[in-house]
Amino acid sequence: MSSLTEARISEVRAFNRFYTKVIGVLQSGMHHLPYSLTEGRVLYEVAHADSIETGELRTLLDLDAGYLSRILTRFDADGLIVRERSAADARKHVVRLSAAGREAFEALDRASTEDIGRLLAGLPEDARERLVDGMRAIRDVLDPPAGPETVLIRPPRDGDLSWVVHRHGVLYAREYGWGRTFEQTVARIVADFDPPGDAAWIAEVGGRPAGCVFYVRKPDATGQLRLLLVEPSARGLGLGRRLVDECLRHARADGRERVVLWTRDCLSSARRIYEAAGFRLDSEEKGVENGIEVNEQMWSVDLAATPSSNGR
Known part of the structure; x- marks a missing residue:
């Protein structure tokens, strides 16, 4: 392995550690809400899909089937979701948010927006632009748009x-x-x-x-x-x-x-x-x-x- 490749790997690992730390700081601001970052992602996807088949949800989030099942069982017990058999295939289940689940998602979404807003507010304008441009560049490289861009x-x-x-x-x-x-x-x-x-x-x-x-x-x-x-x-x-x-x-x-x-x-x-x-x-x-x-x-x-x- 070349020294240049080793240096690049080291930079990616350092960024990964730093990014995880930053996400942890943002997540700590939502401790008054009883949901982990992964649970928040599940709520987000179900909220934006209106209703979604559990297998599709697992693939979308790249989660272990048992882990997702435990999250959905907890949400079901808390009255946040409604689970039903798929009309297209009775062997499958779909989930959607209940009224209480919608309220929980909206509270989580507000908390996330406020935390990120505080992070950006602490930076000068040029640093905000650099941060957002850098994040966009990482996303474009690792997950390029499927369709033609303008x-x-x-x-x-x-x-x-x-x-x-x-x-x-x-x-x-x-x-x-x-x-x-x-x-x-x-x-x-x-x-x-x-x-x-x-x-x-x-x-x-x-x-x-x-x-x-x-x-x-x-x-x-x-x-x-x-x-x-x-x-x-x-x-x-x-x-x-x-x-x-x-x-x-x-x-x-x-x-x-x-x-x-x-x-x-x-x-x-x-x-x-x-x-x-x-x-x-x-x-x-x-x-x-x-x-x-x-x-x-x-x-x-x-x-x-x-x-x-x-x-x-």
Whole structure:
């Protein structure tokens, strides 16, 4: 096992211990309610399903059959649930909350909301956003959505420009070994961003930034496409092509006759997008980034000779 893998396992275990401790703190705030965290989960699922077959409930919560049976027996004795034979299959039972069970669930739900509200209230706003974003990221990685998420191409909002610099620095260092000087180059490009002459677009997937591209107005009826990036988690959705199409559509509307771009030949996925959009290689030369040899390339497209893509 590599040292990197061991370090990652250690981090996951440390987070697991910490998270369990935090959940314990939140749960301790509900000690005036006579339910454990697992019992609360059972109440929650039954409440939101209206009625549910016990086998389905066991699978949903990944609980041992005997453990779930003991919880339901306790709830039955306390008058919180009603158990009936399934109308579809008499061998099975379904459960639903009684009026008392509904009251118990609502009390538990209020207590949980209040405890989490107190946790968030003790944090500054930026820390709250980081916490929620981190939790969302963990959920997305370990349990990705089954269906397609909403995709949006939009202008930058407050905070997006720093995201562009940060993600370029992180991803290109991780994937190609380019270092701080590359991130500084991106930072200078972003610092020079000057709307309304220049323009930029952020691709959102599921409400979170997942890609970007910049348009810079140049002399002689020329525009430049810069900083195309798509997050690894969003690749394969066609975002790169949509961002490039948006940039070219804007260049036409801005009266540009030609769009140029600078890239490196190792960025093969981006190159395929550029070629599909009509760009052609003009020149290339050797360069070095963080001690790594790279092949710098200049590409261009003649807008008059290239029709717009689907009217975009």
